[in-house]
Amino acid sequence: MAKINDNGVLREANCSEELMAMRDSLDVLGGKWKLMILRFLTNRTHQVIHFKKMQREIDGISAKMLSKELKELEINLLISRAAQDTKPVTVVYAITEYGKSVLPVTETLVNWGITHREKIIESLK
């Protein structure tokens, strides 16, 4: 859309809008852990996921970072948090319907990572 000519004028406005949209995305999804957490929860919609389970299964994440990232994801309505009256207290985290809209992003990143690794291995031969 709005790609009427190729001299760059209308295209440039379009491009800057695209970069702004990407900046919006990166502000919410950027950083070391957020997309990892979202992907993890998306893959486990059939399981009940607790804090400690996530910490054990997402490689390298500390309790501090996990806690902080979960809060931010909850504020942006990408995940839900539900404390249970069990003993000891357990908290169930899950991806929201809105959080599932991020799936295409993590999907492309997973695919790119796989082909990138293949390329690196190929280049070492």
Added chain:
Amino acid sequence: MAKINDNGVLREANCSEELMAMRDSLDVLGGKWKLMILRFLTNRTHQVIHFKKMQREIDGISAKMLSKELKELEINLLISRAAQDTKPVTVVYAITEYGKSVLPVTETLVNWGITHREKIIESLK
């Protein structure tokens, strides 16, 4: 693939591989500027792009960061750098064929950013 049962065992192995692939991607593409730069260059394949032009058109990036990020992208073969014997010296940056493989990633991020902004605006009404 490998989704033989739903008790979590085979699925989990698959998931951890996915997270590793995403970690690989984020190591190369993560950070504040790399995907922005790649998207910018992808959109301008029909134009000659110099350092100063990028700095002017990628909102908020400093010469220091641009220089640093371009080096890292070049090392990973995602962009090419070609110094021209003009006066003053100009340097032409372009996306490589391999760099174009990142297009699906930036595309999903652009799309998600657009719908996310729409959602935020909607929620303010």
Added chain:
DNA sequence: CATACTAGTTTCTCTTTGGTAACCGGTTAC
């Protein structure tokens, strides 16, 4: 009573990231 579990929080520290501004060499236009 000691230990262990969940779900975090707090403190301390180090590293990374990132911005500003000055600067460099070379060239060209006024």
Added chain:
DNA sequence: GTAACCGGTTACCAAAGAGAAACTAGTATG
């Protein structure tokens, strides 16, 4: 000569990111 342009680099500094470890509170188990 001086100012301006290109393509950066360097120095300085502040803020954020991130890890390790200790710690809290409540419950339960041995």
